[in-house]
Amino acid sequence: MTNKKIAFVTNIYRDNNFSSGGVKLNYILLNGLKRSGYGIDLFADDKSIEHLEIFDKVLCFSEFETSRADYDIVLSDKACVSSDITYIHDHSYAYRVKMMSNPIRYFFYKIFCSNHHKRRLSEFYKTKENICKCKKVVVSSEILKRDILNNYGVPEDRAEIIPPPVERYPIKKYQNRIFTFGISALGFARKGGYLLLRAIKELKKKNIKFKVIFIYPSNNLAVRLLVKLYGIEEFCEFIGRQNDMGRFYNSVDCLIMPSLVEPFGMVAAEALSVGCPVITASHCGAADYIRNGLNGYIYEGNSSENLAGTMLKILEIPYSEYLILRENSVKSVNNLYEEDFVNRFLDLLNRI
Numbered sequence: 001m002t003n004k005k006i007a008f009v010t011n012i013y014r015d016n017n018f019s020s021g022g023v024k025l026n027y028i029l030l031n032g033l034k035r036s037g038y039g040i041d042l043f044a045d046d047k048s049i050e051h052l053e054i055f056d057k058v059l060c061f062s063e064f065e066t067s068r069a070d071y072d073i074v075l076s077d078k079a080c081v082s083s084d085i086t087y088i089h090d091h092s093y094a095y096r097v098k099m100m101s102n103p104i105r106y107f108f109y110k111i112f113c114s115n116h117h118k119r120r121l122s123e124f125y126k127t128k129e130n131i132c133k134c135k136k137v138v139v140s141s142e143i144l145k146r147d148i149l150n151n152y153g154v155p156e157d158r159a160e161i162i163p164p165p166v167e168r169y170p171i172k173k174y175q176n177r178i179f180t181f182g183i184s185a186l187g188f189a190r191k192g193g194y195l196l197l198r199a200i201k202e203l204k205k206k207n208i209k210f211k212v213i214f215i216y217p218s219n220n221l222a223v224r225l226l227v228k229l230y231g232i233e234e235f236c237e238f239i240g241r242q243n244d245m246g247r248f249y250n251s252v253d254c255l256i257m258p259s260l261v262e263p264f265g266m267v268a269a270e271a272l273s274v275g276c277p278v279i280t281a282s283h284c285g286a287a288d289y290i291r292n293g294l295n296g297y298i299y300e301g302n303s304s305e306n307l308a309g310t311m312l313k314i315l316e317i318p319y320s321e322y323l324i325l326r327e328n329s330v331k332s333v334n335n336l337y338e339e340d341f342v343n344r345f346l347d348l349l350n351r352i
Contacts, residue, residue, distance in 0.1 A: 005039045007071040009064050009081050013044040015051045021266050022089030025164050030054050032342030079131035087138040092151040093124040099261050128152050135352050138162050140264040141285025165341040166269040166333050169246025181212045182252030184267045192258030198304035201230040208315050213237045249274045254314055258307055259284055272333045275326040279310050295328040
């Protein structure tokens with residue numbers, strides 16, 4: 001147990017109805033630190049809190065600077081202040097531009113969305129200024145670590161990877177009549193939805209039976225027209241947002257994560273935990289946990305041809321080998337429990 005006092009500084013804090021994986025991680029982390037004896041004051045402007053017992057005080061973000069000296073350790077989930085430890089959940093603006101925009105598109109974006117571009121650029125430089133003052137910068141994956149080293153200039157000895165915990169679901173694998181892929185594509189473009197449609201078009205030429213289930217409830221006309229234009233209606237099924245993701249993971253034979261940008265990818269780790277192999281791109285954070293031919297497959301670049309070729313690999317392996325993929329999938333995330341996540345943070349706190 002400890003009597004050390006922590007200030008946790010963030011833009012948004014929620015303890016239910018989480019708006020993102022990063023917001024949920026903050027809740028898990030602070031609960032774990034409280035159980036370990038730390039006193040915690042929260043500084044946030046946007047708050048939705050029911051479980052006040054986690055915190056000694058709940059204050060506004062603007063009150064932090066005058067209180068800095070009152071704390072042994074300052075944690076933040078962005079480099080919005082000079083912290084002892086900053087937990088970065090997302091890629092830098094520079095990295096996102098590189099991965100999601102071509103030069104022509106970026107040129108027009110700067111012209112027609114100049115205010116948004118200037119705001120994002122200002123946030124990027126402010127983060128770059130503050131982040132190098134931290135004793136440690138925690139990230140979720142190797143690809144995110146390389147981003148903060150290259151684009152923010154963080155020294156390598158100050159960067160530490162602590163992968164997020166995985167929500168566990170019962171393993172109740174369904175028997176599908178034909179091999180079924182699944183993708184969670186609520187942000188269709190960023191999650192690689194269009195890339196996957198082109199891959200399905202390529203794979204259609206192989207005359208192999210398969211199906212892809214998209215979690216994408218929108219009636220986006222462009223998506224529907226592309227499916228029709230590519231002639232891939234028989235291969236695609238669109239379903240609404242899922243309240244029970246465990247049921248979804250158990251209902252597909254392989255999860256695909258073709259995101260253009262993905263710091264980690266919780267859905268990939270959750271799918272692995274129920275014995276669902278994963279196909280993902282090498283630039284997705286979850287690639288840290290995929291081993292080719294053991295629990296899934298990794299393809300290179302934002303390439304529909306490479307994705308189609310990788311999907312073909314799993315379609316062509318004998319069923320006995322596929323069962324080994326499923327077995328290895330569960331084992332590959334056995335160290336991603338909530339207690340592992342909190343213990344890694346506690347170890348880091350003790351070291352600094």
